[in-house]
Amino acid sequence: MRTAIIAGATGLVGKELVYYLSGSPEYSRIHLLVRHLTGNTNEKIIEHLIDFDQLQDFSLEERIDDVYCALGTTMKKAGNKDAFRKVDLEYVVTLARRAKELGAHRFLVVSAMGAEPKSMFYYNRIKGKMEKAVSKLGIETTVIVRPSLLLGERNEKRFAEEVSAVFMRILRPFIPKKYRAVAAEKVAGSMYHMALTATPGLHILESKEIEDIE
Incomplete structure (x- = not known):
């Protein structure tokens, strides 16, 4: 059975990842890296309070198979470009580097x-730089998912995204599949599916491919 780490477990996709993995017979232990304890009582789950600025020091004594990263913020929430870059680029790359050091496959x-x-x-430039840096680390299997607008219940309200989501739902039949909004559940499901089936190497899933995975 596998052991996993999830970073960003309280976000839109992260919560769905916790749901998938905690209910999966493939995983015996799931480590959540969080800023605040979630109170999850599932016997598989261990929560770790993390200062993400010190993420490079995080360590575990047991073997880690899979690391799922759903870290991310918005420019509004971050407050400025530097803070946004820190979360969406620096934290993610540090986590990927630490994943390799911990022996994750x-x-x-x-x-x-x-x-x-x-x-x-x-926004796209930072995400692109993150992808490039992560893909160069040489982890046995790297999976990058590129969803369009995410659908789901967020902890905080984002007015512009909520309005966009409404229009995306209404216009869905007329929008090319690769541009359609995608449910956070589907994104998490595609990541779980790829963790179980992907061959070694780099895999990039666009929004259309995320939707196509059952």
Whole structure:
């Protein structure tokens, strides 16, 4: 049976990952890296209070198979570009590097549609730089998922995203599949599926491919 780490376990995709893995017979232990304890009482789950600025010092005494990363913020929540970069680039790359040092076979991370290191859009540029850095670390299997707009119940309200989600649902039949909003549950499900089935190497799933995974 496998042991996993989930970072970003209280976010939209992270909560779904916790649901999938805690109910999976494939996993015997799930370590959650959190800023605040969630109170999850599942016997498989161990929570670790983490200062993500000191993530490079995090260690475990047991073998780790899979590391799932759902870390991410918004420019509004972060407050400025430097703070956004720290969460969506630096924390993620540090976690991936630590995953390799801990002997993890698989690293699975949530990115975004349009991620590109040279993008004119800062958000996509940071996501692209993250992808490039993570893919260069040489982890046995790296899975990057690039969802479009995420659908689901967030802890905090994001007015612009809520409005966009409404229009995306209404216009869904007319939107090309690769641009359609995708449920956080589907994103988490695709990551879980890839953890169990992906061959060694780099795998990038665009939004359409996320939707197609059952």
